[in-house]
Amino acid sequence: MLHDFAYAAPTAKDEVFSLLAEHGTAAAVLSGGTDLLVNIRSGIARPDYVINLKGVSELAELSFDAGQGLSIGACVTVTKLLADATVRQKYPLLVSAASQLATHQLRNRATIVGNIVTASPCGDMSSPLLCYGAEVELASASGTRTVALQEFITGVKKTVIRPEEIVQRIIVPTTYVGGSGNYLKLKRIKGHDLGVVSVAMLTYATKIRVAIGSAAPTPLLLSEFPIDASAKTIKQAARAAISPIDDVRCTKEYRAFMVEEFIERLLAEVHA
Amino acid sequence: MRKIRLRINGDLYERDVRESKTLLHFLREDVGLTGTKEGCGAGECGACTVFMNGETVNSCLVLAVEADGADLQTIEGETAEDGSLSAVQQAFARHHAVQCGFCTPGMIMTVKDLLQRKPKPTREEVIHGIESNFCRCTGYQQIVEAVLDVTGQLPDSEKEGLKYV
């Protein structure tokens, strides 16, 4: 049972902004709802006002142009991303991670932007988007601003979003289009599970980009490696960057071990 | 409260609903369609799976107000007008793919969706296709067999099942 809250389903961004301005931190933004409703049910979130973005048609846009790259609107679901031929062709690492995100039903509702905004260390989309150098576009009544994804997530469930802002889209530049990549995550069962620890690797021309989830308060992007970097080099960099914890899901020891194991496996795929 | 209009299993409904009510509770409490079950309320178990505008969703993670104008299908819409079972339901019956029955409505919805997306799924695809729905009783095997049988994919060698030694 969810506590009572007021609800609005505006059809224009301006309405969203004025509602946010009015209700401030008492308002919560709903796009997919797969995190928000879980948090409301468990009492973690207690908004007085829920603003559904799905009525704003431009936020549901998923588009690509050769100059800017891929634009993923706030309401683009994981399923929509997975079904997109351009994404499948140009951003295979996004597809790899998105297809491992939760279940089919969840993917039909959950949004890519929501996965980032939740800012969980185990969010499946953060690492691949970091590899692609994604940027987050925030919007409010006073205009838009763009923040690199690394700077967007500042801590466990913390971002730079201001109360009057929404994330209106993620922009994935074309820099690494043509690259290939894969995403590996450790789960406790073979079925759907969050990533106990995860690694995304993207190789493009002369570079290898690696990002790691669930091994630090935020998803981590390692500094770029040359294409002929050895596993040892990458593992060393990873070891220096991560700060995993012990929790009910895993020990820090095994998390650290599996990060290196995944790096080896992903690198072996690159060389294969 | 907010007025919503939606279609469920072909029938039109117009109701005033509390903004905070989930689609699952709306179906079960306001409309009286209790075939859709609540197993966890947190999107983990799939028991509350229904079709919304042609896609399966966990109805526990959708607000009823979000379904304004939507077209829904629930387990109650699965049987024919005369009450006869659909091909998927018949296969479940044939293969004892039902035990306590609590996950069954959601499971049927998931299977129906899978077969719409992949009319002839392989065993592997069936197994991955029903991953979203917990079943604590059957161990899934007889459900997988039922789905394969619906599409004529169940090998003869597996039809006998129990082996006497």
Added chain:
Amino acid sequence: MYETIPADELKTVGRKSPRVDAYEKLTGHAPYVSDMVVSGMLYAAVKQSPHARARIRSIDTSRARELPGVRAVVTGAELDYRVGLYVVDKGILARDEVRHFGEAVAAVAADTLMIAQQAVRLIEVDYELLDPVLHPLKALEKDAPLVHPRLGDYSYMEAAFTPVPGTNIANHTKIRKGDVEKAFAEAEWIIERQYTNPSVQHVPMETHVAIVRWQPNDEVTIWSSAQSPFTLRNLFCTAMKLPHRNVRVIVPYVGGGFGGKAGIGIEPLVAVLSRLSGGRAVKLTASREQEFSLLPCRSQLTYRIKTGVSADGRITGQHMTMYWDSGAYADYAVNVTRASAYSAAGPYEIPNAWVDAYTIYTNKPFGTAYRGFGHVEFHWGIERHMDLVAKVIGMDPVEFRRRNTLKAGCRSLTGELIRENTGSVDKCLDAVCASINYGSLTKQEKERQKRTGMKIGKGVACFHKAPAMPPFTATAVILKMNEDGTVTANLALTDYGQGSYTAIGQIIAERLGFAVEKVKVAFDCDTDREPYDWQTVASKGLILSGNAAILAAEDLLARAYDVASQALRCNQIDLAHDGEKIYVKHHPESAVTFRQMAVGFAYPNGNGIGGPLIGVGRYIAQGLSHLDKATGQGNPALDWTYGAHGMIVEVNEKTGEYNILKVGSAFDVGKVVNPDSVRGQAIGGMMQGLGTAVCEGYIYDEAGHLLNPSFTDNKIPTSVDMPLEIECMVVETAQIDGPYGARGVGEHPMIGVAAALGNCLQQATEAEITHMPMRFEDVWRAIQKREPVDNWITKSPYGSCKSSPQVQGHHPELGC
């Protein structure tokens, strides 16, 4: 009840038959309590303790009571009742002291669930924190805080249990057979190890839910998602001091139970809320999270086994100590302890045995019955032990088992003589070895190893289990003929998914000689309408209710023959029947149909004879006895179902990741009544066993907070977690007193699965894992011989896992 009817002469029993409940469940029409609304119904919510142990200084309910829509608020201070299955140790709400995280301390009934939940948030409890006792072995120490200081004042079932007042021991069961010390002195090898498993959740898909209406005239109706309507009524009446006639328990369709709904749960709390609301019906539906802490779990077990083995690989003596962590209340755990004690050695002959099994109170959510009733837990120990002993003595683990399995002429731990018709462990073991090609790798498996770089291991585990029940357990079936000659059976054994009603229907059809379509087994158990059944537990339903069903069918036929002999004016001995009629054997055209006799036979002139045809079958377990409290000797077992699992697993030796390639399982079921139901139980149970083997388990912190009370961090297996291949086999050694030779197999498939997995992992990697579950990390640690994780938070054995001590194999002559 066994009738030597060749299989090919059986028309219904042993053949495929659709489930009687398929249509209702497949269409979503089957009504569960969670779906029900009763007129005027209120909704309840519960305030739970955030602490493992604390004194309740005060509870302020004033703000909750002032909330509009609240109809009743109750705290433990107002409830002077104690409830208990075997040891009467539990309040309806915590009084004075909370004993576990999640314990109910107050409750509200209100017009809506939202108001009730809001009211619960307004209740303020002032706690004085106390040091909890969390580990069962620490709870045994002299200065340990007592979970129940007044244990000596509690009433308990004296014939079966022995609480020790002044300690945390809720029960101590002893088994003494032969001379263990002498056996050890003469043994070639003595091997001692300790095995542990954590608490786990049953996870029925339908959470616990009850609706209760307690009218002002003290007539009470309870609708509950429960397994055992009569035991629920009995315990309720005892606790509330109400005559049984006043209380009616109705159980409609139940969305899974697995033992977690076997006894009494939330019903008394809902009942008092109803009474306080002036007799309005009240509904309480547990959330998934509440299933983990408000409601009971499966007990944690620490099992120490010391085994003496002769030079030729025979077990000469075995010393077994079980520490069952009951949590805050004894519930079923004392009987789990007792049942596990008398089965403790697994299906092996132990000429000299000594068992001490303790049920120990701690400040954790309490343990109850769970599919297998202790046998899943201790078979983890005993069947891992068999492999570890085999390794120490240098013998193949299957060969070591074969030398020691129970065979005709052996005696069980309680002195029961095993006979040919008891069943065959060996046949099950042989079947699973053949299924997995035990002992070597096939060509394909070798190629697979090469391809994947993973190591393939094969292992087995055997098991046995008898129903844990009072020796005089009874049931009844009433069979009523309908006007059209069809029949309806009433019984209070519940079918919460096992398929019992389908099997009972087949047995009735077989005995009547009717088509199965003519038999209805009625859902919705109602203690006002159904005849008595003790409980739906223990895999005893098929034997006891099946026999009662046969007797009911015979009774109904006898009454029909009586009427027919009058109507046809002949001796009964000259009559025979088919599915439609009773006829004179030598003049078959002289017949009277069942339809004509169903509600009384009428002569052409209107005179009537007979009356409605109703058959009654009563059955009570035969020849069982209490166990002697000092030695544990006696005859506790209605039947023993034997079985074995064989498993093939591939392991990544570097990371501990593994895949289960095949499980082959075999059970001596006596006689298959419904092959698809047997297979459903077999595979479903096996997968549930795999869940506890692979990923399930409660994890606590040092203060006793449960850290993973939801599906987010307490996973259960999905379809993707199925073994790649499953083979399901049956042996049919007829049970003489089973219906058509059948015996129970509901719980058994879950037993031994974890040990088979552990044995495969050991065979592949030498990893000696002695704790469950076996997460990839646990396997990794065991392979690397790193310090095992016992609990990821506390580094101490309060929770999920406990470490593996070194193998303590020593040679007595060498004095080490």
